[in-house]
Amino acid sequence: MSLRPARIAVPGLRNADPTSLLVMIQDLMNRNIAHLEGGTLADLFALAELGDKLPKHLHRELDRVARAKERELRDLPDGALLEDQLDQLIAVPPIHMPERLRQAVIGLRGGRQLEGNSLLMFSALVKSWEGVEPQPPQPGKAAAANVERPAVPKRFQMPDEPSPRQRARAVAPARPTVAATPAAKLDEGRALWIRQHVIERLEARKEQGLKETILVAATCHNSPFSDMQRSEVLAELRELKREGSVKNSAGRWIRVQRLGW
Numbered sequence: 001m002s003l004r005p006a007r008i009a010v011p012g013l014r015n016a017d018p019t020s021l022l023v024m025i026q027d028l029m030n031r032n033i034a035h036l037e038g039g040t041l042a043d044l045f046a047l048a049e050l051g052d053k054l055p056k057h058l059h060r061e062l063d064r065v066a067r068a069k070e071r072e073l074r075d076l077p078d079g080a081l082l083e084d085q086l087d088q089l090i091a092v093p094p095i096h097m098p099e100r101l102r103q104a105v106i107g108l109r110g111g112r113q114l115e116g117n118s119l120l121m122f123s124a125l126v127k128s129w130e131g132v133e134p135q136p137p138q139p140g141k142a143a144a145a146n147v148e149r150p151a152v153p154k155r156f157q158m159p160d161e162p163s164p165r166q167r168a169r170a171v172a173p174a175r176p177t178v179a180a181t182p183a184a185k186l187d188e189g190r191a192l193w194i195r196q197h198v199i200e201r202l203e204a205r206k207e208q209g210l211k212e213t214i215l216v217a218a219t220c221h222n223s224p225f226s227d228m229q230r231s232e233v234l235a236e237l238r239e240l241k242r243e244g245s246v247k248n249s250a251g252r253w254i255r256v257q258r259l260g261w
Contacts, residue, residue, distance in 0.1 A: 007088070009037035013047065014096075014137035018055050021047070021139060022217040026210070029065055033072040034081065038088030039096065041069065046098035046137045054139065057213055070104045078118050082108075086121040094132040102129055190225055194236040197222065202246060202255035209254030212237075 008031060010024055028036065028044065036044075048066035051059060076082045089097070089105065105125060108114065114122055197219055201210060210218075215237075220228045237253060240246045247254050 006035075007037040008035055008040060010040050010043075013040065013043040015139065017140040018058055019217050020221065021054075022058060022061075022214050023221045025061065025065070026214050026218065029061065030208075033069050033076075033085065036069075038085075038090075038092045041088070042092045042096055042098060042101055043137065044069070045101040045104075046096070046134070047139070049098050049100055050136065050139070057211075061211075066100060070107075073104050074107065078112065078114060082114075082118050083121060086118065086125055090121065090125050090128070094129050095135045097129060097132075098134045098136075102126075102134070190228070190232065191236055193223065193225070194219060194228075194233055195240060198233070198237060198240065198253075199245065199255065202253060206255055206257065209249070209252040211252050212248070213251075215253055 008028065010028065013021065013024060016024055025044070028040070033041065044062065045066050047054070048059070048062040054062070073085065076085055086105075089101075105122070108122060198215065201215060201218065216230050216233045219233045220230060237246065237248075241248060245256055247256055
C-alpha cells in the first residue's frame, strides 16, 4: 500500500472569477505542498503573480499561500519526497509553469547537492522550460455555464398551502406590529439554511475560524437559493453573534465553544 498522501486537484482555477476563487482556494490554503497536485500548485503560483489584477484581499491570500509553498519546497529532503514533487511538476505543461514557481524550483540547487534521480529530474524539468514563456491565467474569462444548484431541502422550504393554524390566525383580529429587524425580514427557510451552513463551516475550523470575505463568499456560492445576497449572510452572522453562537475577531468569524458541547 502506498504511503504517499492523495493529492488534491482543483480544475478551473486559472479562469475562475474572483468570488469563486475565494471559495475554491480556501481548502488549499493550509494544505502542505505534498497534498497538492502539480497543476493546482502551479495555478496558485500563477494567480499570485497577477498582483493588482485581483482584489487586494484575494491577492494577499494567494501571495501568503505562495510564500508558504516556497518554504515547503525548499524544505523537502533529497530523495523520495523531492523526486515525487519534481515528478508532479514535470507533468505540468511548461506554458502553465509560472516564473515564480520556476525560480523556486531553480532555488533547490542553492545550498544543497542534488544527486541521482533528483538531479536527473531537476535537470529535465528546468530544460523543459527553455524557450517557453509562461502564459498568465485570466480570472473571470471562463465561458458562462449554467450553475446547477442543489435542490432546496424540504425543511428549508416555506409551505405552499397554509396550515389550519395559519388559516385561523388569518381571520383573528390583527395585532399591533413591531418594526422588523433586517434579520427578521429574511425568508425563514433561507435564514435557517444560512445559519446551518455557517455553523458547519466554522465547526470545521474551530481554532482558526474563517475570514469574513471567504465565509460569506462560500455561503453565497454553495447556497441552493440562486439569489442569495451578502447582506442576508451578514445579517444572520450578526444574529448568531448576538446569540453567542459565533464571535468576530480581526475580520474572522469563529465558532464559540460552550461547556458540554
